[in-house]
Amino acid sequence: MxxxxxxxxxxxxxxxxxPVILKRLKETLNYVLTEDIKSDINYPPFTRSKMDGFAVCSKELIQVSPGNPLILEILETVQAGVNPNFPLKSDQTAKIMTGAPLPEGADAVVPFEEVSWQGSKAAFTQKITTGQHLSFEGEEIKKGQLVLTKDKIIGPGELVILALSGKEKVKVYSxxxxxxxxxxxxxxxxxxxxxxxxxxxxxxxxxxxxxxxxxxxxxxxxxxxxxxxxxxxxxxxxxxxxxxxxxxxxxxxxxxxxxxxxxxxxxxxxxxxxxxxxxxxxxxxxxxxxxxxxxxxxxxxxxxxx
Amino acid sequence: MxxxxxxxxxxxxxxxxxPVILKRLKETLNYVLTEDIKSDINYPPFTRSKMDGFAVCSKELIQVSPGNPLILEILETVQAGVNPNFPLKSDQTAKIMTGAPLPEGADAVVPFEEVSWQGSKAAFTQKITTGQHLSFEGEEIKKGQLVLTKDKIIGPGELVILALSGKEKVKVYSxxxxxxxxxxxxxxxxxxxxxxxxxxxxxxxxxxxxxxxxxxxxxxxxxxxxxxxxxxxxxxxxxxxxxxxxxxxxxxxxxxxxxxxxxxxxxxxxxxxxxxxxxxxxxxxxxxxxxxxxxxxxxxxxxxxx
Missing domain, CATH: 3.40.980.10 (MoaB/Mog-like domain)
Structure with missing residues (x-):
């Protein structure tokens, strides 16, 4: 006994x-990882907006108040998935959608509901914080960072990390x-x-x-x-x-x-x-x-x- | 909200x-049952031995003691899976293996280690209880008894009950x-x-x-x-x-x-x-x-x- x-x-x-086998990511649920996983990119891979709103340069808004609005010219709308190919000038703003990359020259987002706008002009009346409503490149994961260690059982959460890290195929124990x-x-x-x-x-x-x-x-x-x-x-x-x-x-x-x-x-x-x-x-x-x-x-x- | x-x-x-589908039992793990399951047999389906030992009639052993042994003639050995086609007479015993059906005329099993035997003779010296070391027909499940109710998720334990109940194919929700x-x-x-x-x-x-x-x-x-x-x-x-x-x-x-x-x-x-x-x-x-x-x-x- x-x-x-x-x-x-x-x-x-x-x-x-x-034995170690190479499996497509979508077939690895409940398998055991045989390799350490490092991210091949920063995540987020670029600085992006967390809100639908206006991309602005925060230092331009230091002096504003309800009695002293700043009027900016509205450039095109930046959609998620589309890289903005213009830099914002100091008298400009751009509409930006959730998940869209921040244009060069901007360092904050002001939600639509805090702005009065009409046609191609937007009026800002509230002070803002630099970096507000942004999620910064590499904020969650740095390129080369160890994100999963071997011998881990692959559940739904691990599938997210493997996908983030670009692992289309994964080495697992059969x-x-x-x-x-x-x-x-x-x-x-x-x-x-x-x-x-x-x-x-x-x-x-x-x-x-x-x-x-x-x-x-x-x-x-x-x-x-x-x-x-x-x-x-x-x-x-x-x-x-x-x-x-x-x-x-x-x-x-x-x-x-x-x-x-x-x-x-x-x-x-x-x-x-x-x-x-x-x-x-x-x-x-x-x-x-x-x-x-x-x-x-x-x-x-x-x-x-x- | x-x-x-x-x-x-x-x-x-x-x-x-x-939709309800009919699946082979071995493929039903984690499916949900759509029908109540009743057993089509008693379980155990016959009275059987829980030990390797001798099948005896308990009332023959009422008077025995170390000073007054009862000597019985050993008939053939009853193996698991084989139906004994003989009734035990009062001066007889039979070797019986775990899981084997109790022969007619017997109502208890005495484990090998409590008996002295040689050749075709076995000597019993200890009093026993009627029914000892037996598992009785229908002791766990009666024929017609409800053993699983519909809407149950089928896990390993449910697979045992479905197999016991003779369900080779099972109705489950797809x-x-x-x-x-x-x-x-x-x-x-x-x-x-x-x-x-x-x-x-x-x-x-x-x-x-x-x-x-x-x-x-x-x-x-x-x-x-x-x-x-x-x-x-x-x-x-x-x-x-x-x-x-x-x-x-x-x-x-x-x-x-x-x-x-x-x-x-x-x-x-x-x-x-x-x-x-x-x-x-x-x-x-x-x-x-x-x-x-x-x-x-x-x-x-x-x-x-x-």
């Missing part, structure tokens, strides 16, 4: 990493291909007629579900009987193409020799036999060339917890 | 269910096909060169990830500019094949008329414009024939929270 925490650390010490083999003469496929003395296979689908939820790739190896040779044959022939192997059945008290013998007969080294938890304490763990073999109890609740 | 809780209840009141349309002249595909005044599309992958994690099926509708006609055209032509539609961009303060106008121009009814949360308060929600349209802010953090 081994404590759960020791079993876990033994596994983590022995486990081998799966999902561990996990073989699932259900053993026991009494086990019947769910779709087949249930004969006397038989029970239905409740473990294949459940374990495949747990493997998927844990980020693995389940590989169903079907249902085998109780014959050691048959089970060992399936394990030997499938293990080279797997990263991990789970069997159920043949791991309970009186009979756990079965799984243990089978694992040994395929050349695997037994790591531990029982874990201090309940249910799920009957669990044979072995490893062969860094690949894990787990022999779980046939009972659904025991297998579920393990 | 609408409170978050009111927004949610308005959505739940309006939302239409997606995953909501969720169109994702990113708008804004400044948005550039992550794989493309980032020109001046442009920013990368951080929202497509992130929203597709969130849709997947929520059990939906993301449908990328690409990137559109700021033209109302273009956006309305994409929505009109894709909505019939979708259950839900998400747009980003054009929903912020000064510009939220854009999304609202577009939604109205395709014949959708506006439900609310802003929600009391931050970030993500800029959110236009509309519905057309029970299908929802959500116009999110273009800012990744705002879109993420909405």
């Amino acid at each position: 081994i404590e759960l925490i020791d079993a876990r650390s033994l596994i983590l010490k022995t486990v081998q990493k799966t 999902r561990p291909r996990t073989g699932i083999l259900v053993t026991g003469e009494e086990i019947t496929d769910v779709g087949k007629k249930l004969e006397k003395a038989k029970i239905r296979d409740t473990n294949s689908c459940m374990l495949a579900g747990q493997v998927k939820l844990s980020g693995g790739y389940p590989v169903s190896l079907g249902i085998a009987g109780d014959k050691k040779d048959e089970i060992a044959g399936i394990i030997s022939s499938s293990l080279p193409e797997l990263d991990l192997m789970i069997t159920t059945g043949g791991a309970a008290a009186g009979e756990y020799d079965l799984t243990e013998e089978v694992f040994q007969s395929v050349g695997a080294e037994i790591l531990f036999r029982r874990v201090a938890m309940k249910p799920g304490n009957y669990l044979v763990a072995a490893q062969k060339e860094g690949k894990f073999l787990f022999g779980l109890s046939g009972s659904p609740s025991g297998a579920f917890v393990s | 609408i409170e978050l809780i009111d927004a949610r209840s308005l959505i739940l009141k309006t939302v239409q269910k997606t 995953r909501p096909r969720t169109g994702i349309l990113v708008t804004g002249e400044e948005i550039t595909d992550v794989g493309k060169k980032l020109e001046k005044a442009k920013i990368r599309d951080t929202n497509s992958c992130m929203l597709a990830g969130q849709v997947k994690l929520s059990g939906g099926y993301p449908v990328s509708l690409g990137i559109a500019g700021d033209k109302k006609d273009e956006i309305a055209g994409i929505i009109s032509s894709s909505l019939p094949e979708l259950d839900l539609m998400i747009t980003t961009g054009g929903a912020a303060a000064g510009e939220y008329d854009l999304t609202e106008e577009v939604f109205q121009s395709v014949g959708a009814e506006i439900l609310f414009r802003r929600v009391a949360m931050k970030p993500g308060n800029y959110l236009v929600a509309a519905q057309k024939e029970g299908k929802f349209l959500f116009g999110l802010s273009g800012s990744p953090s705002g879109a993420f929270v909405s």
